[in-house]
Amino acid sequence: MRLFSILFEREESGAHEAQSEPRCFHDLHLDQIVSAITTGREAYRLEPFFRTPLQEVRSITYRHEVFRDLENVTLWAHIASFASSMRAVREALAHSEKAYYPLQKQRWFLDSVSVYCEALAELLWRLSEARPRSGGLLAFGEYLGEYLGSSSFVSMRTEAQRLSAALAAVDYDLFIEGSRIELRPHESAPDYGAEVSRTFAKFAQRAAHAHEFRFHHHPEMNHVEAAILDRVALLFPRPFADLAAFWKYHDAAFDPVIQRFDREVQFYCAYREYMTRMHSAGGGFCYPEMTERSKEVRAEAMFDLALAGVLGMGSPQRPGGKVLITNDFHLEGAERVLVVTGANQGGKTTFARAFGQLHYLAALGCPIPARAARLLLFDELYTHFEREESAESLVGKLEDELLRMREVLQAATPRSILIMNETFGSTTLEDARFLGKAVLREIIAKDMLCVCVTFVDELASFDAATVSMVAGVDPNDPAVRTFRIMRELANGVAYALAIARKYGLTGEQVRARIARAAVRAAEAPIPQGAGAGRDSCP
Numbered sequence: 096m097r098l099f100s101i102l103f104e105r106e107e108s109g110a111h112e113a114q115s116e117p118r119c120f121h122d123l124h125l126d127q128i129v130s131a132i133t134t135g136r137e138a139y140r141l142e143p144f145f146r147t148p149l150q151e152v153r154s155i156t157y158r159h160e161v162f163r164d165l166e167n168v169t170l171w172a173h174i175a176s177f178a179s180s181m182r183a184v185r186e187a188l189a190h191s192e193k194a195y196y197p198l199q200k201q202r203w204f205l206d207s208v209s210v211y212c213e214a215l216a217e218l219l220w221r222l223s224e225a226r227p228r229s230g231g232l233l234a235f236g237e238y239l240g241e242y243l244g245s246s247s248f249v250s251m252r253t254e255a256q257r258l259s260a261a262l263a264a265v266d267y268d269l270f271i272e273g274s275r276i277e278l279r280p281h282e283s284a285p286d287y288g289a290e291v292s293r294t295f296a297k298f299a300q301r302a303a304h305a306h307e308f309r310f311h312h313h314p315e316m317n318h319v320e321a322a323i324l325d326r327v328a329l330l331f332p333r334p335f336a337d338l339a340a341f342w343k344y345h346d347a348a349f350d351p352v353i354q355r356f357d358r359e360v361q362f363y364c365a366y367r368e369y370m371t372r373m374h375s376a377g378g379g380f381c382y383p384e385m386t387e388r389s390k391e392v393r394a395e396a397m398f399d400l401a402l403a404g405v406l407g408m409g410s411p412q413r414p415g416g417k418v419l420i421t422n423d424f425h426l427e428g429a430e431r432v433l434v435v436t437g438a439n440q441g442g443k444t445t446f447a448r449a450f451g452q453l454h455y456l457a458a459l460g461c462p463i464p465a466r467a468a469r470l471l472l473f474d475e476l477y478t479h480f481e482r483e484e485s486a487e488s489l490v491g492k493l494e495d496e497l498l499r500m501r502e503v504l505q506a507a508t509p510r511s512i513l514i515m516n517e518t519f520g521s522t523t524l525e526d527a528r529f530l531g532k533a534v535l536r537e538i539i540a541k542d543m544l545c546v547c548v549t550f551v552d553e554l555a556s557f558d559a560a561t562v563s564m565v566a567g568v569d570p571n572d573p574a575v576r577t578f579r580i581m582r583e584l585a586n587g588v589a590y591a592l593a594i595a596r597k598y599g600l601t602g603e604q605v606r607a608r609i610a611r612a613a614v615r616a617a618e619a620p621i622p623q624g625a626g627a628g629r630d631s632c633p
Contacts, residue, residue, distance in 0.1 A: 099352075101231045102144060102359045104157040112143035120146075122478035123451040123514070124401035131404055132369045138182075139361045148458035152385045152472055158363075158460025159382050160229030165363055173221035174360055180214035181357045183207075184349075190314045196321045198328060198335065201342040202262070208341075208348050209259055212252040215353065219243055235356055242350060251345055258341055261334040267327055276319075278326045366461055373464065378403050378419055383457045383468040387510070390544055393425035396466035399449040400456075403464070420578040421466075422446055430562050432538060432545040434555040436585040437566030442578035443548045444516050446564075450546045451476060451514045471544055474510040477503045481517045492521045500534060509542040516548045527551050535561065555585035 099105075120126045129145045149155050165171045187207035194200040222236045242248055266281040316324070328335040370380050378398050386392075398421045406419055420442065424433060433450070435443045449464070456463045457470045479500055482492070496519060503513060518534070519527040531547075531554045538545050539560045547554065555563035563585045569575040599608070 100359060101161065101235055101356050102158065102362055104154050104230070113146035114143055116146060117476070119451060119455070119476050119478040119514070122480040122516070123448050123455065124399070125452060125455060127401045127404065128452070132365050136361055136365050138185075139358050141358075141362055141365060144359070144362045145459060148455065148473075148476075149460055150472070150474070152387055155385050155457070155460040155472065157229075157231060159462075161231045161363055162367070162382070162460075162462060164227040164229045164232050165367055167225060167227075170221075170225040170227065171364070171367065173218065173225065174364060176221075177214055177218045178357065178361065178364070180210055180217075184211045184214070194315070196316055196324070198324050198338070199316055199321070201338045204342050204345075205255060205258060205262075205338060208251065208345060209255045211349060212248070212255055215239065215243055216252075238352060242353070251348060254341060258334065258337055262338065265327065265331050265334060267330060269323070276323065278323065278330060280330060370462060373400065373403055378421070378464050379466055380462040381465055381467050383453075383463050383465070383470045385457060385470055385472050387472050390431060390471060390542070391425075391427050392468075392470050392544065393423075394450075394453055394465045394468040394470070395423050396421035397423070397449050397453055397468070398464050399445045400452055400464045401448070402445055422449065422580045424450065424564070424580075424582075426544070426562065429560055431542065431560040432535060432547055432558075432562065433564055434557075434561050434585070435546065435548045435564045435566065435580060436550065436552050436555055437580075438568055438573075438576060441566030441568065441576040442580060443566050445578070446566075446580040447514050447516055447546045447548050451478065451512070454512055471510070471512065473512045473544075474508055475506070475512075477507060477511060477513045479503060479513065479515045479518055481520055493519070496521070497530075504534070504537050504541070507541055507543055511541075511543050513538060513543055513545045515545065518547070518549065520550065524551065528553055532557055552585040 116126060120129075125145075129142060132145070133139075133141045149158075165174070184207045187203050187210065191200050191203035191207060194203055219236070219239050222232065222239070227233060227236070268279050268281050270277040270279065373380070378400075379396065383394075398419055403419055422442075424446075426433070435446060437443060453463050453465060453468060454470050454473060455476055457468070458472055458476075463470075479496070482495065500518070507513065515534075519530045522530070527549075528551050531549060531551050535545075535547070535554060535557050539558055555561060563583065564580050565583050565585055567577040567579045567581050569577060599605075
């Protein structure tokens with residue numbers, strides 16, 4: 096069996112790797128997340144994998160199984176060791192390609208093949224020892240076993256071992272006199288250095304300082320070293336002739352499936368390392384249950400992965416009191432739209448971003464930042480966030496918002512998801528109310544899932560398909576945000592009353608203050624002279 100990919104269950108699934116970022120990336124801060132995940136692994140070009148959501152639940156399950164296998168720390172270490180060996184293979188190949196002198200080029204190539212063969216043999220042994228359960232790693236192990244058992248690989252490995260041993264056995268002496276260098280096969284001779292050291296050891300009073308000359312090992316040879324190597328090849332023609340033949344015969348030594356595995360498995364390793372860092376920030380991950388049809392979605396203790404990175408790793412709480420806040424949501428029955436209202440700077444946009452991040456990462460087949468979740472596998476994830484007005488644009492801000500919304504609604508399907516954030520905030524309340532209802536009517540008609548962050552409270556109770564969620568505040572101090580988004584009726588007036596109550600500005604508080612002031616004025620003593628003046632009046 097020939098494995099196509101450790102990432103894509105079926106060959107056609109991996110035929111296209113998205114090279115450009117999806118439009119939702121910037122709005123949902125997915126660009127920040129992917130950058131944090133892939134930093135340090137630029138050589139593998141992992142970004143296209145994170146830009147290509149899967150379209151079938153079975154493909155997501157395929158990746159979940161590999162992720163679960165890599166929870167085995169020992170197996171993960173073996174994969175990391177294999178990756179390190181393959182980096183050494185690529186470095187040796189790069190030296191071979193850049194080398195100017197043919198003998199050096201050929202030897203670098205032999206080194207790369209030797210490391211490659213031993214790394215594969217080691218990986219096959221370690222895989223059989225670890226006994227993975229995922230379809231992906233089982234299929235790769237089967238392919239690897241067949242490949243290593245093939246006559247071509249066995250012949251190449253045997254020849255590489257024999258040739259490396261033969262070159263290691265090449266031993267010669269250099270005789271340097273002025274500018275003349277003479278090479279001869281090495282002849283055994285007494286080690287006079289050892290004899291001298293033993294003779295004078297009896298006179299040593301303290302440890303002698305070592306005066307050793309250390310050779311600098313540069314990938315490239317100079318012309319003198321190249322000339323010496325050419326003479327060595329003349330002294331020992333057989334191993335160097337075999338080296339030239341090996342380089343010519345095995346020019347396509349590296350199997351493309353192995354090379355693809357080496358790259359693609361880094362998708363899992365990079366994400367698992369990122370998860371480990373996020374765990375230290377206080378967030379947990381889970382494998383979501385995925386559905387292609389049901390709109391009854393939910394999540395427990397979800398959090399914004401980009402925000403978790405900003406808060407920092409190493410402790411769930413940093414100086415300044417910043418803590419990673421998690422939130423829940425669920426939609427059931429005919430519910431389709433989460434309408435989020437409440438205090439400014441209360442976590443509404445963070446909640447919307449986390450909702451989008453959850454669905455996008457789930458569509459990649461990755462564990463997601465939540466305790467538990469059931470999510471829809473979307474066909475497209477759209478965002479409609481407020482944009483700064485551009486002087487270069489020929490249309491106004493409101494018209495731009497309407498054009499972008501029309502584009503989304505025309506392209507969306509019942510399997511699409513839309514994240515709206517402060518849409519139509521540039522117009523009057525009455526117009527925002529009218530436009531918001533018109534857009535929600537289209538969304539509900541298409542049977543889409545949507546999160547709508549808005550300042551228009553009436554949208555929260557617009558239809559049976561809408562669910563009201565409110566950004567919470569501390570009941571004892573409404574100026575303090577809890578950053579918890581609760582499933583409750585929108586009531587902007589209640590928040591305004593809470594602020595007024597904090598500062599003593601409710602009608603009841605103002606009237607009481609006036610009454611107290613009047614009492615204090617009536618009870619105040621009359622200044623001397625004031626009464627006499629009054630009594631003297633007719």
